Amino acid sequence: MPGSIRPVSVVWVVLVCxxxxxxxxxxxxxxxxxxxxxxxxxxSLANLFDRVIQHSARMHGISNxxxxxxxxxxxxxxxxxxRVSRNCHTSTIFTPNGKENAQRMARQELTEVILKLxxxxxxxxxxxHQSIAHHHDFNNFSANKALEMSDMVHELRKGVEKVAExxxxxxxxxxxxxxxASPEALLPSDSAEWRLMKDYDLLYxxxxxxxxxxxxxxxxxxxxxxxxxx
Amino acid sequence: xxxxxxxxxxxxxxxxxxxxxxxxxxxLLVSSLDWLSTRGSVFVMDxxxxxxxxxxxxxxxxxxxxxxxxCWWSPGGFHNLSFPGAxxxxxxKKDSPNSEWKECPEYSHLKRECxxxxxxTSVWIPYCMQLRGQxxxxxLDEDYCFTVENIVRPDPPVSLNWTLLNISPSGLSYDVMVxxxxxxxADVGAGWMRIEYEIQYTExxxxxxxxxxxxxxxxxxxxxxxxxKEYEVHIRCRMQAFxxxxxxxxxxxxxxxxxxxxxxxxxxxxxxIFGVLGILILILLIGISQQPRLMMILLPPVPxxxxxxxxxxxxxxxxxxxxxxxxxxxxxxxxxxxxPDFYQDEPWVEFxxxxxxxxxxxxxxxxxxSDTQRLLDPPQPVSHHMNTGCANAVSFPDDDSGxxxxxxxxxxxxxxxxxxxxxxxGQPEDGEDSFDVVERAxxxxxxxxxxVQTQTGGPQTWLNxxxxxxxxxxxxxGGVVLSPGQQLRFQESTSAAEDExxxxxxxxxxxxxxxxxxxxxxxxxxxxxxxxxxTESNARQISTPPNTPMPGSGYQTIHPQPVETKPAAxxxxxxxxxxxxxxxxxxxxxxxxxxxxxxEVDSQHSLLLNPPPRQSPPPCLPHHPTKxxxxxxxxxxxxxxxxxxxx
Numbered sequence: 020m021p022g023s024i025r026p027v028s029v030v031w032v033v034l035v036c037x038x039x040x041x042x043x044x045x046x047x048x049x050x051x052x053x054x055x056x057x058x059x060x061x062x063s064l065a066n067l068f069d070r071v072i073q074h075s076a077r078m079h080g081i082s083n084x085x086x087x088x089x090x091x092x093x094x095x096x097x098x099x100x101x102r103v104s105r106n107c108h109t110s111t112i113f114t115p116n117g118k119e120n121a122q123r124m125a126r127q128e129l130t131e132v133i134l135k136l137x138x139x140x141x142x143x144x145x146x147x148h149q150s151i152a153h154h155h156d157f158n159n160f161s162a163n164k165a166l167e168m169s170d171m172v173h174e175l176r177k178g179v180e181k182v183a184e185x186x187x188x189x190x191x192x193x194x195x196x197x198x199x200a201s202p203e204a205l206l207p208s209d210s211a212e213w214r215l216m217k218d219y220d221l222l223y224x225x226x227x228x229x230x231x232x233x234x235x236x237x238x239x240x241x242x243x244x245x246x247x248x249x
Numbered sequence: 250x251x252x253x254x255x256x257x258x259x260x261x262x263x264x265x266x267x268x269x270x271x272x273x274x275x276x277l278l279v280s281s282l283d284w285l286s287t288r289g290s291v292f293v294m295d296x297x298x299x300x301x302x303x304x305x306x307x308x309x310x311x312x313x314x315x316x317x318x319x320c321w322w323s324p325g326g327f328h329n330l331s332f333p334g335a336x337x338x339x340x341x342k343k344d345s346p347n348s349e350w351k352e353c354p355e356y357s358h359l360k361r362e363c364x365x366x367x368x369x370t371s372v373w374i375p376y377c378m379q380l381r382g383q384x385x386x387x388x389l390d391e392d393y394c395f396t397v398e399n400i401v402r403p404d405p406p407v408s409l410n411w412t413l414l415n416i417s418p419s420g421l422s423y424d425v426m427v428x429x430x431x432x433x434x435a436d437v438g439a440g441w442m443r444i445e446y447e448i449q450y451t452e453x454x455x456x457x458x459x460x461x462x463x464x465x466x467x468x469x470x471x472x473x474x475x476x477x478k479e480y481e482v483h484i485r486c487r488m489q490a491f492x493x494x495x496x497x498x499x500x501x502x503x504x505x506x507x508x509x510x511x512x513x514x515x516x517x518x519x520x521x522i523f524g525v526l527g528i529l530i531l532i533l534l535i536g537i538s539q540q541p542r543l544m545m546i547l548l549p550p551v552p553x554x555x556x557x558x559x560x561x562x563x564x565x566x567x568x569x570x571x572x573x574x575x576x577x578x579x580x581x582x583x584x585x586x587x588x589p590d591f592y593q594d595e596p597w598v599e600f601x602x603x604x605x606x607x608x609x610x611x612x613x614x615x616x617x618x619s620d621t622q623r624l625l626d627p628p629q630p631v632s633h634h635m636n637t638g639c640a641n642a643v644s645f646p647d648d649d650s651g652x653x654x655x656x657x658x659x660x661x662x663x664x665x666x667x668x669x670x671x672x673x674x675g676q677p678e679d680g681e682d683s684f685d686v687v688e689r690a691x692x693x694x695x696x697x698x699x700x701v702q703t704q705t706g707g708p709q710t711w712l713n714x715x716x717x718x719x720x721x722x723x724x725x726x727g728g729v730v731l732s733p734g735q736q737l738r739f740q741e742s743t744s745a746a747e748d749e750x751x752x753x754x755x756x757x758x759x760x761x762x763x764x765x766x767x768x769x770x771x772x773x774x775x776x777x778x779x780x781x782x783x784t785e786s787n788a789r790q791i792s793t794p795p796n797t798p799m800p801g802s803g804y805q806t807i808h809p810q811p812v813e814t815k816p817a818a819x820x821x822x823x824x825x826x827x828x829x830x831x832x833x834x835x836x837x838x839x840x841x842x843x844x845x846x847x848x849e850v851d852s853q854h855s856l857l858l859n860p861p862p863r864q865s866p867p868p869c870l871p872h873h874p875t876k877x878x879x880x881x882x883x884x885x886x887x888x889x890x891x892x893x894x895x896x
Contacts, residue, residue: 076443080490087492106343116344116371118316118441227373230398230490237440249438 064185065247068240071178075236078171079229085164086226089219107224108212109139114231121238127192130183133235136228137176144169146214147221168225175232191243304388305336305380312401313495314434315442315488317370320353320363322380330382333358340365341377341392350379372397403444403486404432405498406467411482413505414470422475423505428468429484432495443489453479453502465489471503479504723847723856 062070112135115121121129148165186192216224241249303325312318320338324330338353353363377392406429414424427448435442445465449458461469474480480503487494535547554564563572722730849857 076489083490106346114373116374117367118436118439119367121441122439227396227398231373233443234441237443241438241440245438249440 064182064189065240065244067178067182067185068236068244069248071175071182072233072236072240074171074175074178075229075233078168078175079226079233081164081168081171082222082226082229085161085168086222088161089222107220107227108143108216109136109224109228112136112139115235118238121235122242126186126239126243129235129239130179130186130192133179133232133239134176134183136232137172137179140172140225140228141169141176143216143221144172144225147218150218179236186243305330305382306388307378307380307393310376310378310393310395310400312370312397313404313432314436315372315398315401316367316436318365318397318400320365320378322361322363324361335383336388337381337383338363339379339381341379342371343375343377344371370397398488399491400493401442401488401491402493403442403488403495404434405496406431406446406484406486407433407498409482409484409498409501411471411501411503416476416505420476422473425471425474425503426468427471427482427484427501429498431467432486444486445489446484446486447494448482448484449497450480450482450503453481474503474505476505476507722858725853725855 112132114132114136115124115129124132144165148162148169151165152162183192187194305322305324305327308321308323310318310320322336322338324336330336338356339350340353341350342348354366354369355364356362357364373396375394375396377394379392380388382388408430409427410429411425411427414426416423429446431437431444435444437444443465445463446467446469447463448461448469448471450461450471451458461471471480471482481500482503483497483500485494485497535543553561556564559572559575562568563575718731720729721732724730847856847858851857
């Protein structure tokens with residue numbers, strides 16, 4: 020009797036597995052939905068943009084908080100900004116410095132700029148967090164913020180990449196964005212420059228760059244999908 | 250400083266002691282340096298201000314929309330530099346490593362302002378400003394450096410107005426929705442600036458401003474404002490994640506006075522007052538007029554137990570014994586017709602009369618049982634109720650309710666009752682009951698004492714009687730002679746003879762012999778109306794002995810026996826004669842027919858009836874005078890045959 024039951028049970032299990040697996044596969048079979056497909060539950064571009072913009076705003080807020088903490092901590096003076104003699108390592112990345120310049124820039128270029136910035140700050144922030152965590156001068160609150168900040172940069176980059184993909188699918192931007200394929204190519208050649216920067220300068224630079232990212236994303240959104248919140 | 254303290258505490262909690270102490274010392278040194286530097290800067294500034302006049306300096310640089318910015322300077326204490334053109338502004342834009350100082354692109358010497366337009370403004374690029382004199386002398390130790398996004402102070406929002414959201418149920422506080430427009434200079438639509446707003450409000454003429462939470466939307470609700478007070482509201486804004494606020498907008502005043510919803514309540518109150526007044530007036534009118542009809546319509550009588558003749562006080566709770574006593578006939582007989590009228594002032598009171606007879610009457614009623622008995626019973630002598638045999642009687646008003654077991658009230662008349670009773674050829678009761686009654690009949694001269702009472706002793710005899718009796722003769726006295734039922738004649742023949750003898754003996758008027766057994770007829774004299782057909786003379790004639798032929802008359806009237814005349818006489822005296830339903834003794838009566846034809850009425854106003862046809866065999870006819878009757882047509886009695894009839 021058990022001998023006859025065993026193959027039956029095996030067959031039964033296989034059948035069940037096939038059923039469930041087919042279901043799972045069917046769900047995962049359509050990773051990206053185009054507009055032409057019906058019954059797709061993918062997010063809209065505006066929704067994606069909103070999420071990304073919120074993310075960047077939060078990131079900028081954290082960087083601002085950290086920077087103000089550092090300003091209080093490290094001998095603040097009235098013209099602190101004057102002491103920043105060296106440029107940030109991301110100064111080589113060409114970024115529009117004004118509204119008109121940003122609006123005049125092509126969407127594709129703007130997206131590339133955003134991605135470049137985000138990619139450029141991945142390593143420095145990680146090291147910054149490491150230095151803060153090991154440095155006993157900082158409390159845990161600052162260390163946590165630094166960690167959060169580095170994670171956010173990482174997540175934001177992924178989000179922007181998704182937005183870029185969707186835009187490429189929708190035909191808003193061309194498919195010739197090479198930065199999406201290999202993010203490491205975006206890094207400047209002298210990538211080790213940031214290691215020479217002090218923590219405060221890093222924070223200062225990152226605060227500025229996070230503001231840039233936030234601005235560029237908003238401009239991009241209001242240019243492409245200006246329905247809500249523009 | 251909080252960072253320091255917390256870090257020092259965390260550091261103190263570390264395990265290593267020597268490192269902790271060195272770190273602590275370092276921290277203390279750093280903190281002291283920090284404090285000293287702050288104090289020193291202040292001291293320096295104070296010294297500068299106090300010791301020497303303050304040199305030319307920039308007061309502030311502001312950008313309104315992150316596209317342009319302005320810088321203002323002041324000569325300070327150097328009044329010789331206050332004239333226009335004495336000081337010049339130079340800026341350094343660090344967008345490239347080899348940048349150089351440039352002069353202000355646009356001066357406004359009146360305001361001592363340097364304006365940088367769009368072409369000269371770059372965001373995220375550090376700017377450093379310098380004030381130089383005529384001879385390129387810089388007056389500042391440090392440059393005034395900034396980036397444009399950090400000096401942005403947006404313009405105040407515009408179009409600030411408010412709308413009333415709701416008012417609390419208590420009517421003391423209300424909520425207000427305030428909305429505005431972003432400053433037109435800030436390009437929010439393009440996403441270039443992300444602004445968050447802050448609203449502040451206070452009571453008018455006070456400076457206790459209360460700030461609401463900052464939020465990026467262009468509307469906000471203010472809760473809990475009090476009615477009657479005037480509030481002042483203004484708003485300002487700043488860039489998100491930045492520090493510097495813009496200027497406050499112009500104030501808007503909010504004031505909500507009394508709730509205007511009183512109008513809806515007002516007619517309601519008025520209607521209520523009018524309604525109450527109207528009802529009061531109505532009640533007064535009704536009370537004053539006291540119209541019984543109106544009272545009856547508006548205040549109909551409450552049905553309560555009201556028994557005629559019984560004091561309503563007794564009908565109240567707790568007086569059951571008295572009520573029972575009255576109802577059972579105690580005392581004067583509570584429910585008599587002469588009972589006092591307790592409900593005189595309530596003309597609409599209807600009574601349902603309870604036929605609460607006496608106990609005897611009740612018993613008699615029970616004894617009589619069926620309606621037949623009651624029908625045939627004479628009125629009771631003991632009680633003088635009118636409702637004999639009637640279970641219920643309804644007094645005024647007279648409707649037909651409750652009289653199912655009752656016959657026509659018109660027959661309440663005693664005479665009619667007696668008439669009905671005498672019409673029946675009933676038998677006298679056994680024994681002397683009838684005699685007694687007969688005796689009493691002449692004695693009692695009350696019209697209400699009929700001879701019908703002879704039947705009181707034996708109701709059973711009535712069961713054997715016929716309802717219908719044949720009128721045999723009508724006496725001159727006005728009585729009607731009935732022929733008794735044929736069934737009973739033979740039964741009563743013997744007893745009738747005895748009765749006859751007794752009656753003769755007891756007769757007071759006559760001295761007739763009792764031996765007269767030849768009773769031809771038992772005449773039943775009935776005078777229903779009391780107005781007989783005969784006069785007294787006739788009655789006396791009737792009272793003559795039967796053997797005495799009627800003077801001057803070939804007819805022989807069938808007159809009752811002297812005994813019977815007594816009752817006849819008495820009957821004559823009385824309004825209503827008495828009935829003696831006796832059966833004839835002789836068998837001569839047997840052949841008396843039930844129906845007799847009235848042949849003639851003689852001068853004495855007596856009906857001459859034909860003798861009934863003889864039922865004896867015809868051969869016997871010649872013997873009996875009655876046989877002659879056979880030759881006659883049935884039902885006719887000729888006068889000459891009348892004599893034959895008598896034995």
